[in-house]
Amino acid sequence: MLTLGVVVLGADDVPRAVGFWRQVLGYELVEGGFGGWANVLAPPAGGPGARLALQRSETPPQPRPRLHLDLHVADAAEQTAEVRRLVGLGARQVAWDGYPADPDFVVLADPEDNLFCVVDLGHG
Structure with a gap:
């Protein structure tokens, strides 16, 4: 059975993106990564919400993304x-x-x- 593991966002500056989204959501950086991703944010103390992974991306964001x-x-x-x-x-x-x-x-x-x-x- 499949489960949703993480939502992934691309970024030019991954540390900046990690810092921004940590402050936005109050999430914690998962030590050692998760599911193959090095930069994963998770709700504190296993609280509700999806995990968010940040990865280096060389493509620009879409002006009208299909997913957000x-x-x-x-x-x-x-x-x-x-x-x-x-x-x-x-x-x-x-x-x-x-x-x-x-x-x-x-x-x-x-x-x-x-x-x-x-x-x-x-x-x-």
Whole structure:
């Protein structure tokens, strides 16, 4: 039976990416790697959430990736606060041309230009 092992993000500067995502998610760096990956972040103390691996990539991020991370928050106030915090950590808000009329998500890019969303789960 298959299980999802890790989600992998490419990066030009792997140490910078590891530092950014550790701060974003509060994850811990797995000593000795995991599943063949050297740079794996995991939830603290075996908590819930997928593991995230960071690898060196020589290809640029896609402007409209088919796969991206959605980070969930409970409501609009938490979304605003988290977007502000993430921008303070080095993310940037993306001028996304695909927003619906009343979006429940905000598109950001990490310091490596990988796109991800902060989604308000309390949005109508």
